[in-house]
Amino acid sequence: MIPELGQFALILALCLAIIQAIFPLIGSLNRTPGWVALARPVAWGQFVFLLLSFSVLTHAFLVNDFSVLYVAQHGNTELPTIYKISAVWGAHEGSLLLWVLILAGWTVAVASLTRDLPEEVVARVLSVMGMISIGFLSFLLFTSNPFERLFPVPVQGGDLNPLLQDFGLAVHPPMLYMGYVGMSVAFSFAIAALIGGELDSAWARWSRPWTLVAWMFLTIGITLGSWWAYYELGWGGWWFWDPVENASFMPWLAGTALIHSLAVTEKRGAFKRWTVLLALLAFSLSLLGTFLVRSGVLTSVHSFASDPTRGLFILIFLLIVIGGSLFLYALRAPSISRGGGFANLSRESMLLGNNLLLLVITALVLLGTLAPLLYDAFQWGKISVGFPWFTSMFVIFTPPLIVLMGAAPLTRWKQQDPVALLRSLRLALGISVAAGIVVALPMSDGSVSTGLAVALSVWLLTTLLISLQQRLKHKSGVGGLLADIASRGGRSYYGMWVAHIGIAVFVIGVTVVTQFDVEKDVRMSPGQEIQLNDYLFRFDGTVNRKGPNYHAQRGTIRVFREGKEVAVLHPEKRTYLVQSRPMTEAGIDAGFMRDIYVSLGEPLDNGDWALRLYYKPFVRWIWLGGILIAIGGLLAASDPRYRMRVLARLRSSRPPADAIAAEGHA
Amino acid sequence: MPRFVRYLAPLVAFIALAGLLYKGLSLDPRHLPSPLIDKPAPAFSLPLLQQPETLISNADFKGQVTLFNVWATWCVACRQEHPLLMQLAKQGVPIYGLNYKDKRDDAKRWLQMYGNPYLANAFDAEGRTGIDWGVYGTPETFVVDKQGIIRFKHIGPLTNDSIKRDILPLLKQLQESDG
Numbered sequence: 001m002i003p004e005l006g007q008f009a010l011i012l013a014l015c016l017a018i019i020q021a022i023f024p025l026i027g028s029l030n031r032t033p034g035w036v037a038l039a040r041p042v043a044w045g046q047f048v049f050l051l052l053s054f055s056v057l058t059h060a061f062l063v064n065d066f067s068v069l070y071v072a073q074h075g076n077t078e079l080p081t082i083y084k085i086s087a088v089w090g091a092h093e094g095s096l097l098l099w100v101l102i103l104a105g106w107t108v109a110v111a112s113l114t115r116d117l118p119e120e121v122v123a124r125v126l127s128v129m130g131m132i133s134i135g136f137l138s139f140l141l142f143t144s145n146p147f148e149r150l151f152p153v154p155v156q157g158g159d160l161n162p163l164l165q166d167f168g169l170a171v172h173p174p175m176l177y178m179g180y181v182g183m184s185v186a187f188s189f190a191i192a193a194l195i196g197g198e199l200d201s202a203w204a205r206w207s208r209p210w211t212l213v214a215w216m217f218l219t220i221g222i223t224l225g226s227w228w229a230y231y232e233l234g235w236g237g238w239w240f241w242d243p244v245e246n247a248s249f250m251p252w253l254a255g256t257a258l259i260h261s262l263a264v265t266e267k268r269g270a271f272k273r274w275t276v277l278l279a280l281l282a283f284s285l286s287l288l289g290t291f292l293v294r295s296g297v298l299t300s301v302h303s304f305a306s307d308p309t310r311g312l313f314i315l316i317f318l319l320i321v322i323g324g325s326l327f328l329y330a331l332r333a334p335s336i337s338r339g340g341g342f343a344n345l346s347r348e349s350m351l352l353g354n355n356l357l358l359l360v361i362t363a364l365v366l367l368g369t370l371a372p373l374l375y376d377a378f379q380w381g382k383i384s385v386g387f388p389w390f391t392s393m394f395v396i397f398t399p400p401l402i403v404l405m406g407a408a409p410l411t412r413w414k415q416q417d418p419v420a421l422l423r424s425l426r427l428a429l430g431i432s433v434a435a436g437i438v439v440a441l442p443m444s445d446g447s448v449s450t451g452l453a454v455a456l457s458v459w460l461l462t463t464l465l466i467s468l469q470q471r472l473k474h475k476s477g478v479g480g481l482l483a484d485i486a487s488r489g490g491r492s493y494y495g496m497w498v499a500h501i502g503i504a505v506f507v508i509g510v511t512v513v514t515q516f517d518v519e520k521d522v523r524m525s526p527g528q529e530i531q532l533n534d535y536l537f538r539f540d541g542t543v544n545r546k547g548p549n550y551h552a553q554r555g556t557i558r559v560f561r562e563g564k565e566v567a568v569l570h571p572e573k574r575t576y577l578v579q580s581r582p583m584t585e586a587g588i589d590a591g592f593m594r595d596i597y598v599s600l601g602e603p604l605d606n607g608d609w610a611l612r613l614y615y616k617p618f619v620r621w622i623w624l625g626g627i628l629i630a631i632g633g634l635l636a637a638s639d640p641r642y643r644m645r646v647l648a649r650l651r652s653s654r655p656p657a658d659a660i661a662a663e664g665h666a
Numbered sequence: 667m668p669r670f671v672r673y674l675a676p677l678v679a680f681i682a683l684a685g686l687l688y689k690g691l692s693l694d695p696r697h698l699p700s701p702l703i704d705k706p707a708p709a710f711s712l713p714l715l716q717q718p719e720t721l722i723s724n725a726d727f728k729g730q731v732t733l734f735n736v737w738a739t740w741c742v743a744c745r746q747e748h749p750l751l752m753q754l755a756k757q758g759v760p761i762y763g764l765n766y767k768d769k770r771d772d773a774k775r776w777l778q779m780y781g782n783p784y785l786a787n788a789f790d791a792e793g794r795t796g797i798d799w800g801v802y803g804t805p806e807t808f809v810v811d812k813q814g815i816i817r818f819k820h821i822g823p824l825t826n827d828s829i830k831r832d833i834l835p836l837l838k839q840l841q842e843s844d845g
Contacts, residue, residue, distance in 0.1 A: 163746075233745065273673075277676060280676075281676075284680070291687065311691045312691060315684065315687055315688060315691065318684065318687075319684055322680055322684075323677065323680060323681065323684070326676045326677035326680055327677055329673060329676065329677075330673040330674040330676075330677055333673040334673060370683075370686065373686065373687075373689075373690045374686060387740065521775050521778060521779050523778075582749040601778075601779040601780055601781075602752075602779065602780055602781035610778055610779050610780075610781075612779055
């Protein structure tokens with residue numbers, strides 16, 4: 001009975017989504033306050049029903065209700081509680097349910113935090129979000145119902161994919177979805193603005209904090225995914241250019257372009273068409289990512305559940321949403337006014353340059369991801385686009401990106417005198433070129449690529465320091481800094497600052513770990529010792545261990561440096577009982593400056609094992625960079641100017657018709 | 667009007683992309699039988715992975731029912747599939763491998779690290795043989811009968827299900843037939 005409640009709640013949510021999509025929009029166009037006022041309560045209603053539905057599914061997992069097909073497939077009585085909960089989104093149906101729940105969550109967040117915006121704008125935004133919700137809810141109900149029953153009821157469930165029985169992967173999808181779905185807010189604001197024909201800097205200011213928060217979640221999600229791949233796949237790699245990883249990376253790239261473009265539109269009124277297009281693009285790429293993951297068009301480790309009929313459904317949905325919005329754009333774009341002009345050398349031109357670079361990278365990632373499909377469709381033969389392609393692309397496009405990233409904060413809006421710019425940049429230029437050359441010299445490292453990477457990260461760090469120093473020239477000490485952070489517009493700057501530092505940290509991490517990591521595949525017998533760099537590894541054999549739902553062979557490796565023990569590592573080889581799938585758990589001693597990473601290979605004769613030993617310097621910096629980038633996004637989104645005041649002024653000067661609409665709501 | 671047309675560019679690009687994706691759906695390799703099924707396996711002669719001086723050819727498969735598995739170290743899904751191949755090898759299923767577009771040292775290290783389920787591995791550095799066999803992406807697994815005819819093709823990593831449902835019954839059936 002309870003699972004049926006979940007399904008009824010889903011159906012009711014769909015009905016409310018339909019109301020939310022139609023009435024507020026029409027009401028906002030023909031000025032019917034009652035219809036406009038429907039938007040908020042209906043959004044809340046939808047959220048409540050989806051939350052109910054989600055709780056029902058979670059409950060079914062917790063009480064092992066195997067009469068529900070989805071639970072029977074992915075649940076198990078022996079699963080630890082945390083994975084019973086994460087199993088809810090461990091496969092297709094449940095992860096879609098999480099998707100729509102998060103969409104409803106963003107919708108009510110928009111509904112409650114936009115009291116100061118014109119009512120008809122909010123109504124249109126919520127209406128567009130309702131339309132997206134209709135698409136996903138009908139997809140869920142008609143092709144992927146998570147509440148389908150199963151008779152006869154099995155006594156035990158099929159268990160969660162062991163790859164997913166891990167903390168990192170338990171929290172990775174919700175974070176990623178927060179990002180994907182969050183991009184729908186910027187999208188909806190853009191569509192609402194296109195419908196209303198009011199694309200001004202107020203529109204940019206309204207969508208900016210939402211975009212920043214969504215982008216922050218996307219950053220966290222991608223960082224978590226990379227960290228998971230590192231410790232769970234047992235290869236010590238942190239990014240695989242897998243189609244599904246690319247699917248999350250493309251909206252991130254477009255989102256990065258969008259937050260910069262929004263900044264220009266808000267401050268200078270320029271780039272309006274471009275910003276709108278990016279807002280449409282960022283969410284379209286999120287949807288495309290969903291399509292790629294769920295349709296099975298591309299084979300990947302991640303496509304745990306794929307089905308072509310579902311693929312067709314999503315494709316039609318994509319055509320309506322993306323095709324429709326791009327058509328609307330084509331209709332409206334010619335009438336969008338040009339914003340403030342700018343000279344060839346100005347902060348605007350640099351941001352535009354970076355925007356274009358980001359889009360080129362996005363396009364190339366898309367091309368690389370779809371290349372196998374493209375070749376197949378045109379029968380050009382078969383190819384596999386692997387690491388080398390993506391890596392060479394990054395080596396070409398990242399350097400100019402970082403050069404501009406360093407220079408832009410020191411450049412004036414509208415017009416910049418080249419001589420003055422060169423004067424403020426020459427110190428940073430000197431230091432970074434010198435640092436690059438020193439590293440590239442034969443006696444230190446000798447590799448040009450390391451030299452270039454070091455020069456770029458030093459360039460980014462020094463320009464950021466100079467920019468900070470210029471900003472604080474007339475303020476004194478820590479007090480001045482804190483006051484500046486608290487000021488209006490201050491956090492936008494510090495958010496940028498922290499996020500750019502994050503990029504530098506990331507580049508350093510990637511460079512050092514690719515250039516200086518050491519790996520060794522060895523056969524070791526118990527008691528044997530092997531030297532790797534400064535570290536001595538001693539293998540103390542393996543013991544059998546029983547986990548809650550798996551058996552493991554657990555190795556013990558002691559690591560010594562200069563005679564002192566620095567770490568005891570326990571890599572494991574697990575066999576999960578239900579799916580009888582072996583998994584490796586790496587033993588990692590994490591550190592700020594280096595990781596020591598050991599994974600168990602195959603057992604050989606006489607208690608010997610094949611082992612893989614790694615020394616990975618600075619690998620943590622990769623994720624530290626990701627965290628800093630996310631903190632930067634949060635800082636920028638928390639800028640006080642997004643809260644109320646300006647908008648309150650707007651409200652008081654609103655024409656009477658809107659006031660009536662507001663009354664109608666109250 | 668020309669201005670309007672200019673802003674249609676993103677829409678046109680998207681429609682082209684959607685067309686490609688639609689084509690991709692119908693091309694779904696898991697649901698299209700390979701044209702090679704029930705045809706003689708394409709001939710090849712390649713160096714062995716472990717001993718480059720020795721050659722292996724499809725003639726070496728003859729007289730037994732074999733699995734022919736296409737894999738590479740750069741393929742994450744192969745990593746996921748590998749333990750199942752180890753199990754099959756332990757059960758006595760003869761498995762030959764095609765190491766596809768890989769580096770010899772990496773592949774040898776992989777086998778040393780994760781175990782070697784293969785009777786022998788052909789080393790296909792340029793991927794020519796893979797193309798002849800219609801390899802879409804790694805991993806792929808072919809079932810070749812005693813006469814050297816391809817009887818089945820599995821695309822993507824093998825799973826417990828696919829082994830129980832498709833591979834093992836077919837192997838049994840082919841082994842029992844003398845033809």
